[in-house]
Amino acid sequence: MVKAELGIIGLGTMGSNLASNLLNKGISVSGYDIDEQKVQNFLKQNPEGFASIKLEEFVKTLNAPHVFLLLVPAGEAVDQILEQLEAYFDTGDYIFDGGNSYFKDTERRWVKLKRLGVEFFGMGVSGGAEGALNGPSMMVGGEKEPWEKKKWIFEAIAARYENTACVARVGNSSAGHLVKMIHNGIEYALMQLISELFVILQGGLGMSNDSIAEQIDIWNKKKIINNTAPNLYLLDITSRILRQRDENGILVLPKIDTITGQKGTGKWSVITALDQGIDVSTMASAVFQRFISGEPSLRSRYIKSVSSENKNSDRTAPDYLIEDIFQGFFISVLVAFNQGFNVLNKMKDDYFLDIVKTTEVWRAGCIIRTDLLNLIVEAWKGEETEILLSSNFKGYISNGLNALRRVLQYSISMKLPTPTLLNTLSYLDSMLYPELPTNLIQAQRDYFGQHGIRLKDNPEIKFHYNWKQD
Numbered sequence: 166m167v168k169a170e171l172g173i174i175g176l177g178t179m180g181s182n183l184a185s186n187l188l189n190k191g192i193s194v195s196g197y198d199i200d201e202q203k204v205q206n207f208l209k210q211n212p213e214g215f216a217s218i219k220l221e222e223f224v225k226t227l228n229a230p231h232v233f234l235l236l237v238p239a240g241e242a243v244d245q246i247l248e249q250l251e252a253y254f255d256t257g258d259y260i261f262d263g264g265n266s267y268f269k270d271t272e273r274r275w276v277k278l279k280r281l282g283v284e285f286f287g288m289g290v291s292g293g294a295e296g297a298l299n300g301p302s303m304m305v306g307g308e309k310e311p312w313e314k315k316k317w318i319f320e321a322i323a324a325r326y327e328n329t330a331c332v333a334r335v336g337n338s339s340a341g342h343l344v345k346m347i348h349n350g351i352e353y354a355l356m357q358l359i360s361e362l363f364v365i366l367q368g369g370l371g372m373s374n375d376s377i378a379e380q381i382d383i384w385n386k387k388k389i390i391n392n393t394a395p396n397l398y399l400l401d402i403t404s405r406i407l408r409q410r411d412e413n414g415i416l417v418l419p420k421i422d423t424i425t426g427q428k429g430t431g432k433w434s435v436i437t438a439l440d441q442g443i444d445v446s447t448m449a450s451a452v453f454q455r456f457i458s459g460e461p462s463l464r465s466r467y468i469k470s471v472s473s474e475n476k477n478s479d480r481t482a483p484d485y486l487i488e489d490i491f492q493g494f495f496i497s498v499l500v501a502f503n504q505g506f507n508v509l510n511k512m513k514d515d516y517f518l519d520i521v522k523t524t525e526v527w528r529a530g531c532i533i534r535t536d537l538l539n540l541i542v543e544a545w546k547g548e549e550t551e552i553l554l555s556s557n558f559k560g561y562i563s564n565g566l567n568a569l570r571r572v573l574q575y576s577i578s579m580k581l582p583t584p585t586l587l588n589t590l591s592y593l594d595s596m597l598y599p600e601l602p603t604n605l606i607q608a609q610r611d612y613f614g615q616h617g618i619r620l621k622d623n624p625e626i627k628f629h630y631n632w633k634q635d
């Protein structure tokens with residue numbers, strides 16, 4: 166029997182679609198899952214492949230050194246399978262964890278597997294089920310030399326941006342999962358921003374789903390910066406979702422429950438940003454909004470108890486508002502990316518992160534793909550490390566800032582929930598306000614806790630001021 170090049174562990178949707186993608190590229194694959202049904206489905210879908218519910222049988226079908234690709238749920242399941250695999254490891258084996266593992270778990274596993282002589286790579290895989298089948302974007306963390314030997318496998322199946330494969334080693338050990346986590350934090354922010362766009366257009370202006378979809382399509386194709394149109398994947402699928410009707414011709418979206426799930430990557434991104442001292446308020450408010458959506462009974466108590474009599478039912482809006490919404494939205498998209506990149510830039514040295522490659526692999530295949538990423542790649546190649554201040558974006562931000570402000574004036578007057586847009590504006594206003602009122606906080610800290618203050622004309626010296634003198 167010809168042995169397989171790669172063994173996939175976990176034959177759910179992602180595992181079996183990646184297997185089909187690999188087989189389509191002529192790469193032999195073997196599969197393992199504890200669920201007999203999944204093994205059978207895999208074999209039906211991939212008749213040229215091999216699959217088993219027996220780990221030993223599965224390992225025997227693999228070429229040496231073994232190359233394992235894990236696609237099991239993040240967390241305990243990864244540790245469990247790694248423990249079971251220990252009995253079959255040979256020095257020089259490769260393991261790629263393609264799930265959304267927490268990067269600190271990946272770091273711990275990397276250290277342990279290194280000791281066992283196994284090359285471990287945390288690999289963020291983005292693009293969902295369709296991406297897995299037709300070309301995902303992949304962010305890999307691990308050692309350079311072994312990666313160079315096996316990268317051809319992933320280059321063969323990756324999405325392509327102008328013929329460049331959207332897969333790269335973005336740094337050491339857990340860098341791949343760190344980068345994927347921040348990708349997901351940005352993903353949360355973009356999805357929430359789009360839902361706020363929707364609430365303004367529908368809940369505020371009273372537009373139908375079809376006309377919102379039409380508007381979104383126009384915006385997504387409109388050149389906004391340097392002859393570049395956004396082509397934001399998430400906007401593209403939004404317009405399709407908005408138009409989707411069931412078999413009776415009824416719109417599907419209004420029938421969907423509003424409680425939003427989450428698996429943790431957005432929350433981890435925000436926790437990591439807090440640890441690093443980076444403001445990701447756009448991203449954070451997107452996570453918080455998912456929490457709020459998960460409290461329907463608390464929300465209905467609020468709705469019953471707190472008067473909202475002043476609801477402004479006048480839906481007329483100034484003519485310029487549509488253009489303002491467009492600009493305010495894309496400014497917020499850029500801020501979401503900026504905040505995510507700020508976290509990565511802060512952690513760059515610890516994980517040997519390659520920020521340019523990270524940006525490049527996000528240009529196709531992944532969920533946050535947009536042609537604006539190409540402009541961000543250009544920004545990195547200049548001097549600037551803060552993308553909003555780069556020559557590609559600073560003019561756009563300056564021109565659109567007041568558009569965002571007017572949109573928020575409207576949404577606030579209409580009592581529409583737009584916290585992520587609002588946090589974005591507050592973020593920019595804070596950056597732009599010449600004299601933050603935080604000297605008052607310093608004074609308060611010193612007043613009650615003797616934490617010390619510094620004077621502007623002598624910042625070297627920190628001292629406690631004697632506040633209570635009359």
Ligand code: 6PG
Binds near residue numbers: 265291531
């Ligand atoms: C991707 C997605 C993918 C998955 C998220 C969803 O890049 O393909 O990010 O990994 O859809 O994990 O996360 P939540 O369930 O937390 O929304």
